[in-house]
Amino acid sequence: MTAPRMLHPGAWWLWAVALAACALRTTNPVLLSLIIAVAGWVVVSRRTDVPWSRSFASFLRLGLIVVVFRVVFQILFGVRVPGTTLFSIPEVTLPSWAAGVSLGGPVTLESLMAALYQGLRLATVLACFGAATSLCSPYRMLRALPTVLYEAGVAVTVAFTFAPQAIVASRQVREARRLRGRSDRGLRAWSASALPVLEGALDRAVALAASMDSRGYGRRGGASVSQRRRSVGLVLLGLVALTIGSYGLLDPAAPAAFRLPALAVGVIALVGSLVAGGRSAERTRYRPDPWVKPEWIVSVAGIVAFASFVFADRMGDALNPSTNPLEVPAVPVVAVLGLLIATLPAWFAPPPPTLAAVSTSMAVAA
Template identity: 30%
Template sequence: MTPRSLLLVHPVTWTIWLGTTLLTVSLTRNPLYLLLLLFGLTLVAETERPTGRATPLDPIFFAVIAVSFGALFNAATIRYGDTVLVALPASWWLIGGPITLEAVVFGMINGLVLSALVAGFGAFGTAMPISALISLVPRAFYPLAVVMSVAVTYVPLTIRLAGQVREAQQLRGHQVRVWRDGLPLLLPLLIGGLERALQLAEAMAARGFAADPPSNQVRMMLVGGLAALFAGLLLQFAWGQVVAASLTMLIGTGLILWALRESGQQAPRTRYRLYRRGIRDMIVLLGAGLTLIAVLAPWPGRASLAYTPYPMLQLPIFEPLLALALMGLLMPVAVRLGDRYLP
């Protein structure tokens, strides 16, 4: 059995899965499908969570807050809908007027969309270690990888350090009763978080992630590519020369890609852990492909993705085949459970 700390699925496969998830959530406003996606993505995050590590942000708890806030905010600012729940005095600034059930439901749907997006990112972040994320960065963007790693790890390291500082202060007899008692925790927390982030940046720089400045040739190609793109836009929108504009932008894109390739060659890469593609990647990609086809293909069931409670609230349409296709995003759960229980 593969240890929980190792990836069963290739980082590129996880990236494709995340893109499919975000596209699927963005294309639907049906609350039934959104609830299905929310619980499914939460299950993926819980399955990928290493044993003994707490979930940094519970998607269900976040959904309760987002749905409640979305309903209150939309009901207080939107005055459209036929089902009036209560009529506030019109003299009240901003919130005065009728509160409609349709506005409340529309706000709840927006909260569900946001919660499903957060759940998708949460599952991706739980499954992907920082080393796997950095491995996806092209060699031309190694300085960006250093900045990204520091930004991604600063908050988790600070949260972990907060618990350590609080335990150390409690051993010294310090108790937090009012907000002023938390000030002695703030300074070591900030210093410790920054120190660990700088240590990570130095370690990555020692491993070659601090790439040398690009050569003059690379800079000239980048400037020429950007100039060609700008000239192509002018030819298309200012003078209407579609063929010449397309050719110029194609040349500019080629110059930029060539410059990035040459810049990447100046930053050698040594990989200590190779992620290989296998049958597990095929299973996850097939599930994501099934979901992608279901939400993009022109078939009758796809119409149930769209939903609006205006002007009169109605029950959303539920298509069982489409709901089954959305479950293709749960293939990482099947892969993880298969690795855990099958020989």
């Protein structure tokens, strides 16, 4: 076991993105549940003690809401593929211009299971994302961003913190309603608390911006205006080209020029902007996180899990069990082994420095 330190945020995010990519490849509920369990296990073993580390539970709850919504949508609006009917809800015939949508009708077991699988897949992706934010808070990720992307990253991070703060603020405002003699439950309480919460969020954002500005955020440093414009322009060009390229890959009807050439242009532009931006060296980093063996182990564990899923996909159909007709999902051993390898970070990543670790080390030194 290595000495306590914080892992490079890129390693955690790479691992989490690999798990999310695995989840996107499958609708097998057994594998998806295993992915969630793996993510939860690693989070509980290696999370830090900042407030962001408790976010995993919130993401799990959000995933549950997603699954419920998906199933309810299927019951109300889903395509009425014939199957074993469980129950029926009254059907509403829609005018011919809405012919593609069905409202009501018999609800079949197969369609419910299909909705459950798809909702579970989304919930798993959310859980992977929640694991990433739990293991390294967005602020740490921000510090690891290259200089050119830094300012965009700050906007994203501040937007990130809106949700948890809004939840806390809305609870305070609803309690305050009780102090004024109005009930703090019910729809009226929630809707009336929206405006004060938003005003409070705006005040906080302005205070944060003033504090950051007073400490030199956004300094031009040595770069001239034209240099900055050039690097920002390259970043924008790269992102647009990447978007076009990924769309082209997904849509078979797109002309060939919109696929790999667009992707290549995007990657070259982004790399160029990083190189150009890096040369002016506007920001330095205090104690940058090293990328050594534990980081490699964590990233490779995630990549191995993803590779095992690709392999299992080639080998058969088990990653997408059929729901019409309904069958018992098969469990591909390769994928399970890959996911077990993805739990390695729980042992091989260094434990984060917690209060207990610090105080014992100081007691030993004293």
